Amino acid sequence: MSTFLVAPAPAATALAQLLPARRDAAWQPRPAAFAIRGGAPTSVLTQHDRTLVVTEHSGAIEIWGAEPQSMYARPVAVVDASTPDAVAVLAAEVLRSVLPALDNEAARYTGPGHDPRQVLHTKGEALTELGYLLHDLGAADLTRCEHTDGPALRWKTSEGAEWDVLSLGYEGTFTVAYNGPVSGLYGLLPHLLRPTPGDGHTDMGSAFTRHLGARFPQLAPVNAHEVDFGRLDTPSGYIALPSLDVCPDHAEDSTQVAAQISHVGIDLLLSAASALV
Structure with missing residues (x-):
């Protein structure tokens, strides 16, 4: 240097x-x-x-x-x-x-005097920070929860979709869960996905997976009912139809889905908060 x-x-x-x-x-x-x-x-x-x-x-x-x-x-x-x-x-x-x-x-960090419970306390403070911002943005039924795995935050959007941000242990990042119309994910996904050139997986899978792949080429079909994305060093997860009984041969923006995304940092959630309400 x-x-x-x-x-x-x-x-x-x-x-x-x-x-x-x-x-x-x-x-x-x-x-x-x-x-x-x-x-x-x-x-x-x-x-x-x-x-x-x-x-x-x-x-x-x-x-x-x-x-x-x-x-x-x-x-x-x-x-x-x-x-x-x-x-x-x-x-x-x-x-x-x-x-x-x-x-x-x-x-x-496991230095002298470090208590792993401090990790959950720090994550709880981060969720409080996110909660205040979501409240200001109009999130409905905003609830702070305490699970055995750590603190969590739950709310609903104006479309009735449900979001959860979960601690799930002693990592510094969070897990995000979503249930609602697939269009409710369109605002958050650009924050999660690395830019990738290409037309997406539009020539394989089901109508459901092609519908998502056409908009976000980073999403790869797992089967007719599910796509996944991400790597160990980035947010990763899946988006799926809520049940195998749901026919994957038709899809539109109002199609109901369930999604779970891990390795999400609180800074990203704060930056993307307007896409979560």
Whole structure:
């Protein structure tokens, strides 16, 4: 790493503005002490105890989870700077994978005096934050629940669809469940899915799976009644007809479905809250 005066990364301020505030604190850009790549503009973003490093190098904007401790370290997110709306594309990936990874790392910390129950307490505070925002947006029947696996949040939309955000253990991320018309997922899915070129799975599966694949090519048919998506480092889950008794040979936006999505970060849910009511 270089120790001379480091120029700030121009994308850092714009990126900070696209990430949601947490507990009344926005992300704050500040000068970096080191250039991660020699001479490359570099800035640090901080929010409470979370840190991201932004650098611009060789036509790319890179995100590092922290100042790398090894020459073999790699950025956790990269976008070509020439990509249309490059900073927005990068922000979406930070919400999709980078911040959830930071939260999971914090949840796994087992240093002296660490109580795993603190993880559930922290997740409960995050759900309270989401609950206030959903209330302001008009969510109906908003209810805070306590399950054996941890705190949860439940509400309904104006269309009668039901959402649940569940803790399900000691990870830093959440599981989202949905029951309602498939169109109720159309606002959230772009936040969850990495952009993928192509026409989707429109030549295979059932009318139900083709209906979804035509709109979201990242959704892959599992069988005639179900599609799935995602990887271990991103939100992953399924969307299915509520029963095998439901005929998959006809589908429209009002078709009723059940969905479950795991590995979802609270920052993504806060950013996408308007799509959840």
